[in-house]
Amino acid sequence: MIRRFGRISLLLALLAALQPAALADAQPGSAAPDFALPAASGGNVRLSEYRGDVVLLAFWSSRCARCVTQLTALDDLQTTYRSAGLVTLAVSVDDDLTRATRFAKSHPARFPLLLDRRKGVSRAYGIERLPTTVLIDRRGRVHSIQPDFRGIDNSYVAQLRALLDDPL
Amino acid sequence: MRIARIHGRQRSFAPLAPVLLALALALWQTAPAWSADADLPAVATSPAALSAPTAPAAPATTSASPAPGATGATPAPASAPAGADAATPADPTAPAADGSTRALDEQIQDIKQQVVDLNKDLFVLEEELLFPANTQVAVFISMDVGEFFGLDSVTLKIDNKEVSNYLYTPREVAALAKGGVQRLYVGNLRAGAHELVALFGGKGPNERDYRRGASIKFEKGVGAKYLELKISDRARKAQPEFEIRDWE
Numbered sequence: 001m002i003r004r005f006g007r008i009s010l011l012l013a014l015l016a017a018l019q020p021a022a023l024a025d026a027q028p029g030s031a032a033p034d035f036a037l038p039a040a041s042g043g044n045v046r047l048s049e050y051r052g053d054v055v056l057l058a059f060w061s062s063r064c065a066r067c068v069t070q071l072t073a074l075d076d077l078q079t080t081y082r083s084a085g086l087v088t089l090a091v092s093v094d095d096d097l098t099r100a101t102r103f104a105k106s107h108p109a110r111f112p113l114l115l116d117r118r119k120g121v122s123r124a125y126g127i128e129r130l131p132t133t134v135l136i137d138r139r140g141r142v143h144s145i146q147p148d149f150r151g152i153d154n155s156y157v158a159q160l161r162a163l164l165d166d167p168l
Numbered sequence: 169m170r171i172a173r174i175h176g177r178q179r180s181f182a183p184l185a186p187v188l189l190a191l192a193l194a195l196w197q198t199a200p201a202w203s204a205d206a207d208l209p210a211v212a213t214s215p216a217a218l219s220a221p222t223a224p225a226a227p228a229t230t231s232a233s234p235a236p237g238a239t240g241a242t243p244a245p246a247s248a249p250a251g252a253d254a255a256t257p258a259d260p261t262a263p264a265a266d267g268s269t270r271a272l273d274e275q276i277q278d279i280k281q282q283v284v285d286l287n288k289d290l291f292v293l294e295e296e297l298l299f300p301a302n303t304q305v306a307v308f309i310s311m312d313v314g315e316f317f318g319l320d321s322v323t324l325k326i327d328n329k330e331v332s333n334y335l336y337t338p339r340e341v342a343a344l345a346k347g348g349v350q351r352l353y354v355g356n357l358r359a360g361a362h363e364l365v366a367l368f369g370g371k372g373p374n375e376r377d378y379r380r381g382a383s384i385k386f387e388k389g390v391g392a393k394y395l396e397l398k399i400s401d402r403a404r405k406a407q408p409e410f411e412i413r414d415w416e
Contacts, residue, residue, distance in 0.1 A: 037335070045337065
C-alpha cells in the first residue's frame with residue numbers, strides 16, 4: 001500500500017515536472033513568455049521571431065494619458081537604436097478594439113501596435129499598472145520590468161545599451 | 169523478540185573491538201605509502217618539489233611552454249633566468265598539467281553529450297507520458313495556395329470545445345507555402361466517435377476578409393489518430409479549398 005502510494009506520488013511529481021511551460025508570470029531572468037498578437041496595421045506578430053534582437057515590450061491603453069508620452073518617447077528610442085537591433089512592440093490592453101485601432105492610426109509609430117484583446121499576454125507578464133515596459137535580451141530572457149514607466153532616463157538608456165552590446 | 173536478538177549480536181562483537189582498532193591503526197600508518205603510488209602531479213609528491221620554494225616553480229612553468237628555448241634566454245619573461253635552474257625538477261609538471269587539462273576537457277565534452285542525450289530522452293518521455301499513443305490525437309496543417317487565400321488564423325474545436333487558436337505570421341505562412349507541415353495541435357481523446365471543426369481566417373480573393381470552416385467526424389481507436397488540414401487553390405472556381413484528411 002505504501003509502495004503503491006509512493007509510486008503514484010513519484011509519477012505525479014514526474015508528470016507535474018514534465019508539464020509544458022504554459023504562459024506564466026514573467027520575472028527578470030526567466031524566459032519571456034512567447035505570444036502572437038494581431039497588429040493594428042494588419043498581420044500578426046510573434047515575439048519569438050525576434051530572438052537575437054533586443055525587444056522592448058510596452059503595454060499601453062488609449063485611456064492612459066501617460067501612455068501617449070511613453071509611445072512618443074519610445075518612438076524616438078526606436079529610431080535611434082533600430083540599427084543596433086532594438087525592436088519595440090507596443091501591446092494594447094484596450095477592451096474596445098475599435099478605440100485602440102483609432103488611437104493607433106492617430107498616433108503613428110515606427111513600431112507595431114499590437115492588440116491583446118483576450119488579455120492573455122498582459123496576464124502572462126503580470127501587468128498591473130500602465131504604462132509598463134519590459135526589456136527582453138537577445139536570448140529571449142526578461143531583463144527588467146519597469147512598471148509605471150515615467151520616461152527614458154540615463155539609467156534606462158544605459159540598461160538598453162548594455163543589452164544591445166551583448167553579442168549573443 | 170527481535171530487539172533481544174539485536175542486542176545479542178552487539179554483545180558478540182564486543183571482544184573484537186580491540187582487534188578492529190588495531191587493524192584501523194595499521195591501515196592508517198600505511199596510508200602515506202599508498203598515496204605516494206597514486207597518480208598525483210609530481211610537484212605534490214616528489215621530495216625535491218616539496219623542499220623547493222614555490223617561487224622558482226612559477227617561472228619554470230612559463231619557461232617550459234617554449235620548450236626549445238627553455239634555457240632562460242630572451243624569449244622567456246624577465247624572471248625566467250633566475251628560475252631557469254629550477255626548471256628541471258618542475259618540468260614534469262607541464263606534461264602532467266596538460267594531461268589533466270585534456271582529461272578534464274574530455275570529461276566536460278562527455279558531460280555535454282550526456283546532457284544532450286538526456287534532454288532528448290526526456291523529450292521523448294514527455295511526449296509518451298503526456299500523449300500516450302492509445303489516446304493521442306494530432307492535427308497537422310499544410311498549404312498549397314498561391315493567389316486565392318492568405319492564411320491568418322486557424323481555430324480548432326474538438327467536440328465543440330476550442331482546443332487551439334493559432335495566429336500565423338508572414339514568415340510562418342511562407343514556410344507553409346514552401347511545403348512545410350505544421351503540427352498544429354496534439355492532445356488526448358478517449359476512444360469513440362468525435363468531431364473536429366476547423367475555422368480558417370484570412371484574406372480571400374480581392375483582399376477581402378475570408379472565413380471558412382471544415383469539419384470531420386472521426387473514430388478514435390486504440391492507436392494514435394492523425395488528422396491533416398489541407399488548404400489548396402481551386403483554380404476552376406478561383407476560390408481556396410479547405411479539407412480535412414484522416415491519416416489512416
